[in-house]
Amino acid sequence: MQGSVSKGDLEISSIPVMTRPYGENGELRTALDWRTGWLDQILGMRAHLYPENAGFYFLDKKGDVEGELSVQALEAQARKVAGMIAAYIPPRSPVVLLGGNYSEFLIGFFGIIYAGCIPVSGVSPSLSGAVERLRHVLSDSKAAAVFGTKEDLEAFSSLCADFNVRWLPAEQAEKALPYFQPIRESHEDTAFIQYTSGTEGKPRGVPVSQRGILTNLHRQAEQAAYIHPGPGLSWLPFTHDMGLITTLFLSLASGERVYIQRSEDFIQNPASWLEAISRYQICFSIGPVFAYDLAVAALAGKSDHLDLSSWRVACVGSGPLHAASLQKFANTFEENGFSALNFRPGYGMAETTLIITSETGLKIRGFLRSAMAEGHAVLSTLENKKEDTRFLVSCGAVLPDHEIRVRSPVTDEWLQSGEVGDIWVTGACVAKSYIGSFEREGTELSQRPVLFYEDEAGKTWFRTGDAGFLFGEELFVLGRVVEAVIQEGKFFDPYDLAEEVRSAMRDFQPEEKKNSRIEAIVIYPEGGHLYALVEADPQLKRPKEAALAGARRLFEICGTRSVKVFFVAKGGLSRTPNGKLRFKASAENFRSNHLRTWGEYMFGAKDLKVAEYKEVEWLIP
Structure with missing residues (x-):
């Protein structure tokens, strides 16, 4: 179907209408029950009802708005992208999105859907391991094409020249005719493919069904139905399920505007997250636990200028939820208007939409x-x-x-x-x-x-x-x-052990870094020893004593007879593109001598009943 498309393309008459409480007073409002709808209808309806709404605001490094994208412009440009894709790629073909947190990614996502193809989300050019991840995704998904900006495609196409795919630059869509022919056959059909972060190995492709994504959006709306509406903000990569769904889909379904930071800007300046929340009076924002830790480290004692009273929904997920970290965040920013009651802890993953x-x-x-x-x-x-x-x-x-x-x-x-x-x-x-x-x-x-x-x-x-x-x-x-x-037939959580070691070593950090965390810790057993790979600043005071304190804590919990502590340079431990620590990969890198260490210590205990350690070897003085 070429050319302009009538409003009848929405076909929302078959979607049931329901009432649900809204706002703090529980005001009843009518809303569409999206569980029986289609993903493309969310954008279409929003553009039809609120054509001038600037749905997305893109921030620069300073936190200033450098670009806007209204839902009407998003919808119109997505149709042009669909026209370009339909000219080259057959329906139902997987098309990989290569891009960061900018408008071309959002436009491309719906453009692929409008063309009757399947978006494959999972590669952000600026994040670590992007080339390896793209090559894996291309091979695993059997993609027919890659969509992105000309600059990004030129940077990656030569490194993936052995793949038989078409590289589709976003800029080329300007010359295409609008096209709109999304597939609406079965709610069990794949709406898009979301790749996991690859914490334990290669990323896995999850086919997210139409029913799965729309049911999830419906249930998320129920969870926050009583919250006073307001704008959202996200720095999470669009290529990550949490970034994509909460930034793009939930904002479209709710009708609220959203401010978008580049992921690399947040990593370089974690304070920018809370500063943007304060500046734009954000209601909804989400992040993994480490993001809350980084914010505390960056702003503790320097947050008088922040007003976080508008932040009513602070979702947290994507990994173990460390109670001490979240409680510390709430305590640190209580005087700025944040309350622990505003946290929305949850559990989920790409496999559960x-x-x-x-x-x-x-x-x-x-x-x-x-x-x-x-x-x-x-x-x-x-x-x-x-x-x-x-x-x-x-x-x-x-x-x-x-x-x-x-x-x-x-x-x-x-x-x-x-x-x-x-x-x-x-x-x-x-x-x-x-x-x-x-x-x-x-x-x-x-x-x-x-x-x-x-x-x-x-x-x-x-x-x-x-x-x-x-x-x-x-x-x-x-x-x-x-x-x-596993020690003496008992099962211990390495994340818990890592937090206990971190706590035991906290007093050995330099005075100016008392409020910051030791970067990361990986705990794993091997050959009768318990290994602790500690990513920490070489300025750590009395590293031998710090290592002994951590080893003693492990002995108290596990009763292990031998603990080896290795201090690793900052950034040395393996992580996924979205920042999750990779335990197995870090251990393998250490075994193969790919980790640069600046201190190595080994401690042993006489037997399980002895609480004091005896140092048996100091590998590096």
């Missing part, structure tokens, strides 16, 4: 670390030793129409509330498979490691690979099952 559980406010419970190591969640009491208490953040209850269960990774039996195991999920938002190299995995529980399993009732369950437990209706997430530290 982002969110699968949600909590209102920061709810922290203390559990016995020793009991969890044996598979049981037991609340800590005043009679218990403080050192044996681990404080966990509630991820809240599962979304309606979804289920979460916990399964023993050893016996394959479903576990009861309060028992620690492997988290499995099912529901409309949950994917049924991966594409490409992960598509042909086993489907029987005996074919380990099974990731997707269809039960007798026909439900597809996804094995998340995360350890955790249900406590009543609340989900508590511990860490990755495959990264568990």
